[in-house]
Amino acid sequence: MKVLKVLLVSGLAVSMLAACGKQEASQTASEATNAAATKAPATSNGPVTIKYYNWATGPSIDQINQIISNFEKKNPNIHVENVQLVNNGNSVEFYKKLDLMAASGEPIDVTDFSNVDFVTERAARGVLEPLDDYLKKDSINVDQTYYMTPKLDGKVYGLESSSQLWLVAINKDALDAAKLPVPTWGWTWDDFRDYAKKMTKGTGDAKQYGAFFFTWGEYANMSAYMELPHPYLKKDQTPVFGDESFKNFFNLRRAMEKDDQSVKLYSDVIGGKLRYDSEFLNGKAAMIPTANFVVNLIKDTTKFPHTFKTVFAPMPVSSKNVEVGTSNLGGGFVSIGKSSKYKQESYEFAKYLTEQMDVIRDLPGLKNVDKDKVMKAIVGDRTDLIDVDSLSATLFDKRIKSIYDPSYSTAYSSQLKPVLENGLSAFLLDNLTPEDAQKKMIDEANKIIQQNKK
Template identity: 50%
Template sequence: MRKIQTTLLASVFMSMSVLSACGSTGDNAGQSSSTAASSAASSSKPAQNITLKYYNWDNDVQAASTKKLIENFQTKNPNIKIEHISLVPNNSVESLKKMDVTMSSGEQVDIVLLPNIEEVTARAAQGVLAPLDDLYQKDNVKAEDEYYINPKFKGKYYATMNTSSDWFVVLNSDALKEANLPVPTFGWTWDDFRDYAKKLTKGDGNDKRYGAYFHSWGEYTNPIVYTDKKNPYLTAELKPQFDDPSFNYYFNLRRAMEKDDKSVKPLSDVIGAKLNYTNEFATGKAAMLMSATFILPNIADTAKYPHTFKTAVAPLPRSSKDAPTGLTNIGGNYSAIAATSKYKEQAYQFIRYMTTEQDARIELSGWKKGDSKSVIERLYGANKDLIDIPSLTLTLNDKQVKTSFSSEIAVSYGAQLKKVMENGFSKYMLDGVSAEDAQKWMVDEADKVIKQSAK
């Protein structure tokens, strides 16, 4: 992935400066989407009456959006039917396991959604994804002009960016008022985050409200390497960077918050009970949650996550008072074509439409010409009491927002290194080893992964 500059990030959210005016999708946005789809459609003559199978992990809200998108596509392309298959709703990890089995079994797979760039490159290396270069060229599409991140492996493109996800912190506004705390803004640190968590913790037993919640994903083991480094796992020389001092600092911070402050739910409970991060926040069991824009549809879904408090949004804390302000982790999910698909050109038509269409979207787009304003209006137009629009707009659109992440470091084993990081953190938190010993173990395991990949 290439480095995302501040000006680039600002462009995707520039329309959000007028979110409070509750604008709707403009004619130009619709025209851009239609033009992109028409351009893709003109790249080849569609086969007659074909069916494409599209696999993802949609929950009920996302499935409704996907259904509308598919209906719109099929209206414009009546000879192409899309069969939508949500493997394990709201669970990308288990869905990927099922998807891999399905792809290896010889069943029809045409289009797949992948949750991050590591999963894209891993499958590109396995040869189960089709390169997009010839399709882009035939459609006169320059990937870097269209999408913010363009996963490549050995010089070829393998996926289009479907959504763009900025990481931030969501906070319960009622809890903030109760503790007499302001909404944090750019400049606060992880030490400040710990202090907030202490002050927001309340009660005991089943009625306890923790000041913060940390999920079990790798992004929660050390967010600093996701914001401050070009790659969270590797140096520019493709050496493990699990010996970076930020791991020692953040590991100790997490243990202190759990063991000493008792301001976060124990990791053993998070893993053992397979907790849902949105549910922990929406039910008031945690007052703060580090998450990303993919949580916004869930916060808007009061049928599944009933709550009445307003959610405030703050930037990710910085690693120290000397660190740059505005650094964040920017992720997304990606649409790819299966190498075994018999209808690659038609599958390409659909993924181009899916990544550029705006009318059904409920997540911010990875397409540079996407209309973020309409997404927020679609999610919160009926009930603006659920989200603090000014803090959301500031967090996403401020000129300070940037990331250190770079596409220059792309390997097929990134998902394995992420697992090493997760396991090392678990050893530290659950087995009681020191941060130094956990780091040494992670470096040794990462070396084994790297050596194995070189064979």
């Protein structure tokens, strides 16, 4: 019941994240995890069936089935069942069901995760299989192979199946009208603010704002996600919300709302339930910080009819002193359940998911890929809507790196994201000072940390 309680609490925390517990695993569970990690199990003699859990919808299901078919041709003794735990594409509901499966002891073979913290949280609870011995057998150095790897206590618990590089999407018509060049690596948030002011035009319902900030925690302090080892915690697992970057970014948000009027009021975004994709693609905002998944949205002219071309720029940095290439680099990850009866077979499929290039659904998690092949796959024939040169320069710059450190993460990290979201909300809606907002966040975070240490 104790484990079930922890997992149910975790599910609630994830639901608070809107698409994005510390209860330590017992000593017995930890010992079992370490013992199992000392030797990767051998492949079974006969054909086996493993299940791949994900939240795919629509065309993505067909793409996964094609990947599975290709894998099974190369591995005839392994059959993979494509299982969507939810049928609405909602990853929040997916995690709830996955955690309930784990709590009930149901075997989990291979599963998707949309955030590195979500992997390390479940690894901390003993739900996932460490992959180090499997990787060692295949001579795979994850740090050289993938952009980001979920690790806990030095052990690997997931492989990056897709990378999500944060960038800025810009309406080329608005950029040209303001006579501004496409921003390049090294531009700052001060530059971003200036661009937003110059691209703001019109009034009332016809107004086009220069930029748009969504409600996810990433938008509350983008510098923290880019330039700190962890956006919520310090190395000693105390809150990082007192960092100067929170004050600076909060002040930027207020200045762009109140002084420049180049972004919609936060209250209007919340009250109108406005989204980043519709605001940008419907021409209500000239630019948005987002991630490369926006490319698929741009191509969907059925849902978002538009004719303007989108150009792309790297994420701005807090100052010219930040090393060029530093960015917020997230991704999708695939892990193996500790409860799987076929861990070796599950590993083979998980590895294949990250390495195969026959069906390219998104930007791969691999560092070394054929960028022309990837660009052709993700852009398709929509060069009328997508500026290929600026997108390629943004996605494939050799200097791109993340300073995110998975070792900072804990079993309750995801519970701290709403703390940041609530902090910005209180700052903007209740007219707090940055210092008061930071104190509020630190106090709230400390309560969560203390609760999870009990």
